[in-house]
Amino acid sequence: MSGDRPWEGNWKARLYERVRERGFDSLTAFAESRPTASLVALARELGPDDIAGAQVFSGLVAEAERSHRLTHLVRGQLVRELWRSLPDGWPAVLDDANRFKVAKALGLWSGFTPETHIERVRRAGDVLLAHPPPPGWRPLGPDDELLRTLLPDEEA
Template sequence: MTDGRSWEGHWRVRLYERVRERGYDSLTAFAEARPTASLVALAEELGPDDIAGVQVFGGLLAEAERRKQVTRLVRGLLVRELAEALPNGWPAVLDDDKRLKVAVALGTWTAYTPETHKGRVKQARAALRAAPPPPGWLPRGPDDELLLTLLPDEEA
């Protein structure tokens, strides 16, 4: 966890230097090599004392916008949130504890979703609640078949 130094200096330069030091040409490539790692985990790997999860998210969003792959990024964010909240996959029974974990994962996902995709994410959340995925479902990346039906690519 950072101690407040994340915003000191040229943090974007520092972020991309760390990505290149690890052999990746983009933050997206670095993150996609770890599709279930949380944004905080990605930040800690890049710099536990001076990189924050929100900075990783900002970089990923900027790259996704340039590549016209924001929907794919949004699906990837859900993968990360579900992996953290539900490491054993979608629960067979939504008792109070599991319902809270699902709500936190979906709420955090929504919070990180860019405004351009909020409506689509709300529809996807409603679809997941109306017809829950099979017990144990846990997507391993943004191209999961169910995720693609919930949030198909629209960018051109």
């Protein structure tokens, strides 16, 4: 497989065709049916050789902007990064190894945050580090109570 293959042709049309083939009317609905799957896992499910995680995220951002649900998307991306980086949930002790895992999750989350939400994400990350959630905490989706406290919806 060529690394350029996902970007060949009309990838947006291909992406949405794959979503519809799976019985969903939006990329958001598809992604929300798998709230803990990474962007790469979602892309592989849609097209193991010709869909990239970045394309999935681009589509999710576009849909979230249209529906005024960017904060929901941002919370959802934190869920995905926590599940990927902290498979056993939030660590009981932030030793060097666990501190790195948490920093990785928060850093990846920040990297996938639209510019409009970056300051809110930084503040939420600071709160998580200053007041850690219970050991083992792993949100199941973007509507997790703690996540809604950290990043309440602001969209109209």
